Amino acid sequence: MAEAHQAVAFSFAITHEGWDVNFDREVLDLVWQSGIRSWKKRLARLQNNIHNGVYPGHWASLWVLTSVVSALHFSEYPVPLNLPNKFLVFLPGSGIICQFIACFLSSLSIWLTVIYILRYILRLLLMYKGWIYESRAKGSDISKPTKIWLSLIKIFSAWNSPSLYSYQGSLPRLPLPKVEDTMTRFLRSVRPLLDDQNYMRMEKLADEFQKGIGKKLQRYLVLKSWWSSNYVSDWWEEYVYLRGRSPLMINSNFYGIDAILEHKTKIQAARAASAIYSFLTFRRLVERQELEPIMMQGLVPLCSWQYERIFNTTRIPGIETDKIMHWADSNHIVVYHRGRYFKVIIYKGRILKPCEIQIQIQQILDDNSEPLVGEEKLAVLTAGERTHWANARRQHFNRGVNKVSLDCIEKAAFVVTLDDIPYEFDIKHPEKLDYFGKNLLHGKGYDRWFDKSFTLCIGSNGRVGFNAEHSWADAAVMSHVWEYVITAPSHEQRYDETGNTIGTPEIIPPNPIRLKWDIQEDCQTAIEQALVLANDLINDVDLRIYVHDNYGKGFMKKCKVSPDAYLQMALQLAYYRDSGKFNLTYEASMTRLYREGRTETVRPCSIESTAWVKAMVGDTSTTEEKVNLLKTACQRHQLAYQDAMCGKGLDRHLFCLYVVSKYLEVDSPFLKEVLSEPWRLSTSQTPHGQTSRTDLKKYPNCISAGGGFGPVADDGYGVSYIIAGEDLLFFHISNKKSSKLTDCHRFAKQIEQALADMKQLHLDYVAKQ
Structure with missing residues (x-):
């Protein structure tokens, strides 16, 4: 058959007349082209590795520096530290060629020193995260440290155009939070989900963990954070994904x-x-x-x-x-x-x-x-x-x-x-x-x-x-x-x-x-x-993709809150109306500001969000009170999201502490209980317009509906949403039909109603001003 013929490049046989050799020129040509392509890619990788290894410098600056050092040396002007003459001591002669070699080695030494210093300075600059917490609205004041940082970053960015991996060697490592900070954040996150008795019990478990086994587990994590590029990512990939035995679909x-x-x-x-x-x-x-x-x-x-x-x-x-x-x-x-x-x-x-x-x-x-x-x-x-x-x-x-x-x-x-x-x-x-x-x-x-x-x-x-x-x-x-x-x-x-x-x-x-x-x-x-x-x-599995075209990002900005926080509050309100209670909520945020960073968890169900939801479903709060509670909840959520991006989240830290405890074969009642809690509302925002290619003003119809995933818990929802434009949102809502507690079509209507109520709340507030 034709495909079998193409699969064999050549064949030979021995007959009474001698060797009988057959070549398939097309397949041999493909082999030849593949080899040529492979060598081209190797050379390209070598060039890219050199470019990335010296970023933010450029390898061409080495030749400029060599020319300057050579000119100074042959003109008998002093070269810093008299490097050419020091290198000449180790060379077999003092002729022109040896002097050129000495000048090149001197230039290379100076150049590598400068490159190393520049890369270290760039890493220090990228460790600064104060800019994340400052307002990006027009007319907002920027602190002096951030202004200085912005100026220095712009200077470094102007020197050389980065390639895809140019910054990899300069990205900082993901910081390891303190155990006491993680315990504080954790207890605050579960407070609205527990009654007083259960909260006191959880406080006791957290305190025992912090003062006991937590110190030992943390010491191992400190060593890992020093040794590895990222103390979370390899374990996250292995234990959350690769060791899972359940179906991928x-x-x-x-x-x-x-x-x-x-x-x-x-x-x-x-x-x-x-x-x-x-x-x-x-x-x-x-x-x-x-x-x-x-x-x-x-x-x-x-x-x-x-x-x-x-x-x-x-x-x-x-x-x-x-x-x-x-x-x-x-x-x-x-x-x-x-x-x-x-x-x-x-x-x-x-x-x-x-x-x-x-x-x-x-x-x-x-x-x-x-x-x-x-x-x-x-x-x-x-x-x-x-x-x-x-x-x-x-x-x-x-x-x-x-x-x-x-x-x-x-x-x-x-x-x-x-x-x-x-x-x-x-x-x-x-x-x-x-x-x-x-x-x-x-x-x-x-x-x-x-x-x-x-x-x-x-x-x-x-x-x-x-x-x-x-x-x-x-x-x-x-x-x-x-x-x-x-x-x-x-x-x-x-x-x-x-x-x-x-x-x-x-x-x-x-x-x-x-x-x-x-x-x-x-x-x-x-x-x-x-x-x-x-x-x-x-x-x-059931899936509902709800298209919300009543309003979008444009209206949310008028409310002077983060669009992501706004939608998370809408989901909290919709979920409470759907289930009659609050539940542990997962929102994915990225940690790619750090080397080999992947994700961290934000917990949108907070003390502030539950207070606002209760005000919305009750009849005792005024419009102004509801608006103020909404703004407070959104600000708290945005701060939590910013903390997660900056390595101040709690869930990845708890996860890694749990992995260490398993390696040491140590049983921790606190970690076991915390990590066994299901995420009944699992959410994620699909990023849109990550590059300049998505220009909705120029290409208004080039809008993706985003994407989605299945429910994480058997009795929960999986919700992925995308802010596709100024007036368009998509929600991908999934659940399991076997659960009598969930219905993605019902939940979509609750989201629609929540968004409508939030808009009306803002309009009523503006009308009263």
Whole structure:
């Protein structure tokens, strides 16, 4: 067959006439091009490593300094510390060549010293976090320390343009909080959730922990914080993600939705080709480090460490723990369509153009072959329990064609699914967007490769979305990639008037290669077992995507509060009305101001927020009192969010103390109780407009609906929201149908009512002024 022929570069045989050698020139050309590409990438990495190693300096300044030192030396002017003559003592001679070498070594010594000092000063500057706590509103006063800091940061930023990883060596380490500070924050966070008796009991447990075993556990964490780049991230990745044995689908993976107000083409192959090309160009930007790091306020860099594993990455199942495998390069993707897997080469001397990729995708769509036995639902193994998948992988995919095909999927840049159903959005029919989200969250359970860093999903009508694995990075990184992909058709012409990709193919793209499988009966049994569990999970989860277009960020700013805090208060009010009580609430905040930082938890259910909610549901408070309570609650929430960003959170510290206690085999009643409490309301804001590419004034329809995730607790809600514009919000609300306490559709109505009440509260307050 054609694909079998392409899989062999050459073959030989011995006949009675001598050697018979056959070469496949196309495959050998691909091997040659792959080698050339590999060496180019190595040279580019070397150049980037030099650039990043000396940032904020520049290696070109070394040659300038060498010229100056040489000129001074040969003109017999004194060079600082008389370095050239000191180096000449160690050189075999005193000729012109040796003197030039001595001048270069002198320049190198001075240059490295200056670079080291500059990098140390930059790190000290980035340790300052006072600017976060100061108002960013126009006309607000800025403290003198912050003004000085701003000036110095601008000076350093002006010297040299940073690449993606330029700041990595200068980012400070995540600070380790004191045990007593964490205990104080913890007790304050649980006060509104406990009655007096239980609160006194918790106070006693916290005091015993702080004065007892907590001191010993903290000493180990102090050592880890000195030794490691980040005292949290490696343990967080391992124990929260990789050691989890429950299914990734719904429980861990998350999804993202297309720019739903735009629909430039309804041709599935064209949209797939355009999206694939955008992902590949983003990968090239990452590999060449030409992507600018995300900068807060345009000045302060966020850690870019997680970008290394966006592509060519797979989570490999294990019996007790999984592992993340990342390959340096991959020149192919894998496409799933109607139960069949295809290897698609996307590089032939260069990245294939969209019009060339469309040819490949159309070939797959036109292929009428049937799936092999067991092939169609194979990916459900990645959706089921991890130990079950690990055992099946070891027994059935460690040799022969199964191993070759599995390697092809796992080493692919990413996986693409060509769905046979449309992805739809209609503001008059909200259930269509709900179905859109559910399809991206879990699909059929077997048509996404849940282990891959992400699966790009293409609807039959040309709309797109993704399903992403969570252990390799946080949602903000995937949001950055997605922002680049969905804005690409607005920034450049991708389609002609017929909806096909523009341009004329310059080469004949390599034909897609059908992957081969040999799925035996016992492996089919393992697939069916995983499918039963996957269907149970799918049938139990419900999702509602609520579109709020009555008002958005613009109105919230008029209320003079943080938009995020405003929405968190709305969720608190909605949850109290929905359940009749307050509960532990999780909001994710990032700690990427520090090296290898990931996330920290903010606890929106606070003393101040509960006071405001009680005032809203009661009849005794005046409008002015409610507004003042709301502002106080928002200010408290914003402070908690700022503290979390600056390493002053409490949950990651408690988590690490718990890990140390397990290593030491020490039982802590306090830690055991604290970490066993469920997060019945788990929330997260999807970042929007992380880069200048998302310019809503220029491209008003280039708005993503954000994304979502499954519920964390069996009787709780998962809520992801995105502030998509001045007058548009999206809430992705999930729950389990098996719980009689939760209903995402009911909760969406409570959010709608809470937002309406908050707006009316502000309008009433303004009217009385």
